[in-house]
Amino acid sequence: MSKGPITALDWIAADWGTSNLRVWAMGAEGPLAEAGSGDGMGKLDRAGFEPALLRLIGPWLPAGRVTPVIACGMVGARQGWQEAPYRATPCPPVAAGELEAVATHDPRISVHIVPGLMQSRPADVMRGEETQIAGALMLMPEFDGVLCLPGTHSKWARISAGEVVGFQSCMTGELFALLSTASVLRHGMAGEGWDETAFDAGVAEGIAHADRLSARLFSLRAEGLIAGLSAEAARSRLSGLLIGAELAATKGYWLGQEVALIGASRLAGTYARALAAQGVGARSLDASACTLAGLVAARGAPASAPKRRI
C-alpha cells in the first residue's frame, strides 16, 4: 500500500455502495493500491461524499494535475452524491459516454458516476450490478446466457450480444436477514452453523411449493418448539426455502440457459448448489474482480472493439 502520492497513477476506481466505499489506485497495468472505509452512501449527506472520498484517495493524488475518478453503486442514487439517472434496457451494461459528471471542490479530481439500469415492464432497477455485469463481459466477452448476482436484492440478467436484454430482482437476501434476525424465527436461529442437508431440503421444498412460502416459514418456528429442530438446521432450511422460492420465481431465466454467478463466494456457493440440484451447472466469477473490470470498461473501453462490446 502506498503512503504518499503515486506518480504512476492514471485514475481512481471506486465501488461506492450503501454501506462501504472501496477505492483502487489504477495505473496503466492495473491496480497499484487499494483502500476502503465504512463511509457508505447510507451514512453520508450530500456534502459528505467528497471529504469521504478524499480521506481515502487524497494521499495518493499527485499535485498539479487532474486525476479522473470513476465510481459505481448507490453513490449515484437519488439520495446519493448526485443522481445518475437509470439507463433503459435493453442496452449495454455500461457506456463510457454516458457517465454522470459530478461537481467537486478539489481541483485534483474529476469524478464521474456509472448510471444504473432500469426496465419498464416488469418494473425493475439495478445500481452497481450493471458494473459487475460489464466486468463479467470483459472477462467473458463471448458470454450469451444468464448472469445471477446473489445479494441483498439478487439480480438475474439475460445477456445477449453484449447487452442486458432484461433482468429480475428478488428480495431474497433482505428477507433472509429480516426473518433470521428480526422475526419470531430468530428465536430458533442463533449462531452461525450450517446444515447442508437442511439447506437442500429447503431448496427442494421452496422450489416445489413456492406458492406456500408464507405458510412454510412459520413451520420453522413450530418445528423448533415441538420437534427439536436445531438452530443451524432452521437457518439453513430458511436459506434454502428462500433461494428455492427465488429459483421458482426466476425459472424463465435459468431453465435451459448458460448461467454464471457473480458474488461473494459463500453466498454464490449456495446458489450454485441450489442450481445444481435443478440440473444447472453454473460457473462462478469473483465479485470484486467483476467490479474492477467493469469500472475499467466504464472508464472507456472502445464501444466498437470486437470482443469487448460493452
Add this chain to the structure above:
Amino acid sequence: MSKGPITALDWIAADWGTSNLRVWAMGAEGPLAEAGSGDGMGKLDRAGFEPALLRLIGPWLPAGRVTPVIACGMVGARQGWQEAPYRATPCPPVAAGELEAVATHDPRISVHIVPGLMQSRPADVMRGEETQIAGALMLMPEFDGVLCLPGTHSKWARISAGEVVGFQSCMTGELFALLSTASVLRHGMAGEGWDETAFDAGVAEGIAHADRLSARLFSLRAEGLIAGLSAEAARSRLSGLLIGAELAATKGYWLGQEVALIGASRLAGTYARALAAQGVGARSLDASACTLAGLVAARGAPASAPKRRI
C-alpha cells in the same frame, strides 16, 4: 370501572399476550370491570408476572377468599410465567380440565393458564388463538367449517364437531410489518393512506402468482423509483400481495368451505375483501368477544353440554 374490591366478583379473565395484558372482573352475569396494561409476556421475567397481574386486579380482590384467575396467550409459553404444554390436535380448542396451575405468592388468587395447541404434521403451534376459537364456538355452537384469525401470525383452523381438526399458520402480518417498516420498501411506504384498488390488484397478483412473491416484492420499490407508484398504493399492494399469497397457500382450507373471521375489524375487513374476490363470503366475529367467551369456556363449561362441546 371499579376503584375498590368488587363484592360480586366471581373470577378474573386474563388475555396475556406478548405485548399487552388485559383483564376482566367477571360476575355471574358477565364482566363487571375491565383493565389493561403494557405488561406483555415479552417485557417480563418470570418473577414479574404476579406483580404485573396484581397491579391491575389487586384493587378488585375481596379479602378473605380465593379468586380464580384464568389466563390465555403467551403467558403460557416456555419463556412466560409458567409453561402450559401444547395439547395435540385434533381436540376441542380448550378443555377446562386441562388448564395449567401456576404457583403464586398472594393467597387471594388461584391462577390457571389455558394451554396452546400443536399439530405434528405439518408442524404448527398456536397459543391464545385456541381460546378465541373456543369463544367462537360458544357464540356459534353448530359451526362446521374454517375459522381464519388474521394477525401477526395468522391462523386457519378447520373445525368439525366442536374440535380443531387441523390448522395452518402464516407469517403474513409479521412479513408486512418487517417489509413495510424495516426493508428497502419502507422508503416508498411512508404514511397511513389506503388504496383499495391497489390492494385488490395485489390480492389478485398474489394469489395468481404466489410462486413469484419474492420477485414481485422488489417491483414495489422499482415502480416507486421509475413509475411514480404512490406510498399508499405501494403499502396497499404489499398488503394485497401478502394476503393473496396467504390465500394461495391456504386454498385447501377455504375453498368451498364456510369461513368465519376472528380479528381486529380493519384487518379482518381486508381478509373478508380478499376472500370475497375469490367468491367466498365470510362472516366476522369480534376478537375481544371471542377471547372473553373462550375464557368463560375454559373456566368450566361442561364438556358434555350438547350445544357447547368445548
